[in-house]
Amino acid sequence: xxxxxxxxxxxxxxxxxxxxxxxxxxxxxxxxxxxxxxxxxxxxxxxxxxxxxxxxxxxxxxxxxxxxxxxxxxxxxxxxxxxxxxxxxxxxxxxxxxxxxxxxxxxxxxxxxxxxxxxxxxxxxxxxxxxxxxxxxxxxxxxxxxxxxxxxxxxxxxxxxxxxxxxxxxxxxxxxxxxxxxxxxxxxxxxxxxxxxxxxxxxxxxxxxxxxxxxxxxxxxxxxxxxxxxxxxxxxxxxxxxxxxxxxxxxxxxxxxxxxxxxxxxxxxxxxxxxxxxxxxxxxxxxxxxxxxxxxxxxxxxxxxxxxxxxxxxxxxxxxxxxxxxxxxxxxxxxxxxxxxxxx
Amino acid sequence: xxxxxxxxxxxxxxxxxxxxxxxxxxxxxxxxxxxxxxxxxxxxxxxxxxxxxxxxxxxxxxxxxxxxxxxxxxxxxxxxxxxxxxxxxxxxxxxxxxxxxxxxxxxxxxxxxxxxxxxxxxxxxxxxxxxxxxxxxxxxxxxxxxxxxxxxxxxxxxxxxxxxxxxxxxxxxxxxxxxxxxxxxxxxxxxxxxxxxxxxxxxxxxxxxxxxxxxxxxxxxxxxxxxxxxxxxxxxxxxxxxxxxxxxxxxxxxxxxxxxxxxxxxxxxxxxxxxxxxxxxxxxxxxxxxxxxxxxxxxxxxxxxxxxxxxxxx
Ligand SMILES: Nc1ncnc2c1ncn2[C@@H]1O[C@H](COP(=O)(O)OP(=O)(O)OP(=O)(O)O)[C@@H](O)[C@H]1O
Ligand code: SF4
Ligand SMILES: [Mg+2]
Numbered sequence: 001x002x003x004x005x006x007x008x009x010x011x012x013x014x015x016x017x018x019x020x021x022x023x024x025x026x027x028x029x030x031x032x033x034x035x036x037x038x039x040x041x042x043x044x045x046x047x048x049x050x051x052x053x054x055x056x057x058x059x060x061x062x063x064x065x066x067x068x069x070x071x072x073x074x075x076x077x078x079x080x081x082x083x084x085x086x087x088x089x090x091x092x093x094x095x096x097x098x099x100x101x102x103x104x105x106x107x108x109x110x111x112x113x114x115x116x117x118x119x120x121x122x123x124x125x126x127x128x129x130x131x132x133x134x135x136x137x138x139x140x141x142x143x144x145x146x147x148x149x150x151x152x153x154x155x156x157x158x159x160x161x162x163x164x165x166x167x168x169x170x171x172x173x174x175x176x177x178x179x180x181x182x183x184x185x186x187x188x189x190x191x192x193x194x195x196x197x198x199x200x201x202x203x204x205x206x207x208x209x210x211x212x213x214x215x216x217x218x219x220x221x222x223x224x225x226x227x228x229x230x231x232x233x234x235x236x237x238x239x240x241x242x243x244x245x246x247x248x249x250x251x252x253x254x255x256x257x258x259x260x261x262x263x264x265x266x267x268x269x270x271x272x273x274x275x276x277x278x279x280x281x282x283x284x285x286x287x288x289x290x291x292x293x294x295x296x297x298x299x300x301x302x303x304x305x306x307x308x309x310x311x312x313x314x315x316x317x318x319x320x321x322x323x324x325x326x327x328x329x330x331x332x333x334x335x336x337x338x339x340x341x342x343x344x
Numbered sequence: 345x346x347x348x349x350x351x352x353x354x355x356x357x358x359x360x361x362x363x364x365x366x367x368x369x370x371x372x373x374x375x376x377x378x379x380x381x382x383x384x385x386x387x388x389x390x391x392x393x394x395x396x397x398x399x400x401x402x403x404x405x406x407x408x409x410x411x412x413x414x415x416x417x418x419x420x421x422x423x424x425x426x427x428x429x430x431x432x433x434x435x436x437x438x439x440x441x442x443x444x445x446x447x448x449x450x451x452x453x454x455x456x457x458x459x460x461x462x463x464x465x466x467x468x469x470x471x472x473x474x475x476x477x478x479x480x481x482x483x484x485x486x487x488x489x490x491x492x493x494x495x496x497x498x499x500x501x502x503x504x505x506x507x508x509x510x511x512x513x514x515x516x517x518x519x520x521x522x523x524x525x526x527x528x529x530x531x532x533x534x535x536x537x538x539x540x541x542x543x544x545x546x547x548x549x550x551x552x553x554x555x556x557x558x559x560x561x562x563x564x565x566x567x568x569x570x571x572x573x574x575x576x577x578x579x580x581x582x583x584x585x586x587x588x589x590x591x592x593x594x595x596x597x598x599x600x601x602x603x604x605x606x607x608x609x610x611x612x613x614x615x616x617x618x619x620x621x622x623x624x625x626x627x628x629x630x631x632x633x634x635x636x637x638x639x640x641x642x643x644x645x646x647x648x649x650x651x652x653x654x655x656x657x658x
Contacts (some may be wrong), residue, residue, distance in 0.1 A: 109564015121555035
């Protein structure tokens with residue numbers, strides 16, 4: 001009981017602290033992920049750097065297969081066994097990449113919450129939802145089973161599940177998709193994490209529910225001051241909730257910067273194509289519309305600019321042979337192309 | 345739950361009725377006259393007719409079947425053509441031998457297959473995984489009677505640790521029962537274990553790649569907790585069925601093994617009844633096996649409903 005009082009006091013005081021803090025919650029430096037496959041090494045992530053601060057939302061966008069999920073999984077020690085990860089990842093004060101698995105596991109559980117794409121498959125079908133929501137808190141905060149159950153009700157209530165006290169012992173199949181994603185969000189928040197990683201959390205949901213989930217996370221972030229990394233195909237969501245956005249292409253970040261800057265003055269030909277492809281910027285729920293051609297295979301990344309085969313600018317043969325450097329084009333706004341802002 | 349059980353029991357009764365009909369009809373098709381076989385060299389027409397009449401074999405088929413059913417309902421399954429003893433007693437006498445062999449074999453198989461299958465999946469590609477694959481391959485491809493003979497030669501012959509064959513009832517002398525059951529149970533159990541190992545391995549492997557396992561890992565749970573609470577709880581649900589099917593088939597008696605080890609169980613009884621054309625005994629044995637099979641199935645359904653919350657029982 002005392003446990004709970006302490007916790008709720010803690011929760012109210014934390015946000016202000018967190019918002020004033022300026023050090024990054026997570027910083028990723030030159031991360032590469034190479035997955036060994038039967039057909040050779042796949043360069044899923046080919047050197048990315050970014051960071052996210054407390055209270056801030058960092059959006060990661062890009063076509064399917066561009067390496068968004070792999071970046072996040074590798075950064076938090078969840079990459080598949082066949083993957084080799086290099087680079088430096090810092091979570092709060094710890095250098096994650098230098099830690100043994102067990103330390104990294106405990107830091108991840110305690111400080112990072114995950115929301116995955118498909119709420120129909122990301123919950124264990126044979127465990128009551130309440131148990132799943134708080135098992136991380138049992139593990140990392142030493143909550144007793146009893147305290148954990150009370151906390152589960154509290155969390156389910158927080159994410160807007162009606163009659164939480166009654167539903168805490170229900171199983172996932174007894175919830176709709178949107179409600180399950182709320183359960184997953186409650187689960188991600190169980191240890192009051194400093195960082196929430198949401199990997200396409202609304203892709204599997206219908207449009208109305210998508211909007212509700214986006215709103216819920218934005219609201220919780222306001223109240224809890226959590227740093228959020230949001231992976232999405234939906235540029236409307238990026239414009240609505242993100243502070244910073246990074247556009248990934250072929251395992252690399254091709255453009256990164258404050259959302260306003262990137263949306264107002266998109267500089268990389270790929271970003272420009274993405275934004276131009278949106279039929280109506282005010283409309284939500286649009287996937288990235290296809291740009292002619294296909295993204296490069298991670299098994300066979302070109303030596304130069306990965307976008308070259310599809311690039312409408314393509315001004316120079318050196319695009320094909322030489323990797324363009326990340327160039328600053330504004331305040332915190334960087335871009336990886338030889339021809340920033342060029343139109344065909 | 346009570347209604348579910350009641351409904352399933354009624355269903356089982358209907359199936360059992362069907363079994364009696366099928367067995368009854370099949371026996372009509374088998375060539376050979378059981379009464380003639382029973383009389384052997386003592387054949388004379390008068391005794392023959394008298395025996396046929398006593399067994400009701402001179403009646404039309406539907407009458408024979410109805411009378412068989414009527415008696416069966418009261419527990420009277422007729423008398424053996426060969427010994428004249430009541431079939432129900434003969435069959436029930438053989439039950440403990442088969443039951444104790446089947447259960448011991450399955451317990452042995454579980455003790456081997458669970459750790460082996462789970463470790464093979466969790467450490468797939470490791471030495472344990474390869475060992476498990478060789479073991480399963482061996483178990484399913486080597487005939488059980490050959491394994492039984494090798495077992496007898498080694499443990500009874502060369503080493504002299506175990507008796508080569510024979511049966512002692514568990515209730516008479518547990519120690520001697522154990523030494524007698526060891527060889528046949530391990531022989532049968534090895535085959536079951538190799539089937540189970542394979543199945544458990546693939547079931548665990550499949551669950552390991554499930555999204556909810558990644559969710560559990562993302563929570564920073566200890567590996568042991570992820571495996572026990574999230575992987576095994578899901579992976580073992582389908583294993584229940586396979587274990588039950590194995591157990592049920594062993595309850596039918598393992599004819600070759602029971603004959604090889606002189607184990608007086610249902611399998612041995614069936615074998616002898618077929619050879620002697622002792623139809624009432626054969627019918628009784630098949631009926632008992634079918635009843636056991638249905639019972640195991642019923643228990644599995646109940647267990648399933650307990651293990652998997654997605655199954656609702658009504
Ligand atoms: N387990 C794996 N083994 C081999 N390659 C993998 C594995 N997981 C991902 N990859 C490869 O890594 C690359 C990056 O995949 P990733 O899942 O990060 O893409 P993504 O940007 O998240 O795409 P999506 O929008 O479809 O989720 C892909 O080309 C994919 O083929
Ligand atoms: S570097 Fe060349 S090919 Fe690549 S995006 Fe810029 S202009 Fe296009
Ligand atoms: Mg992804």
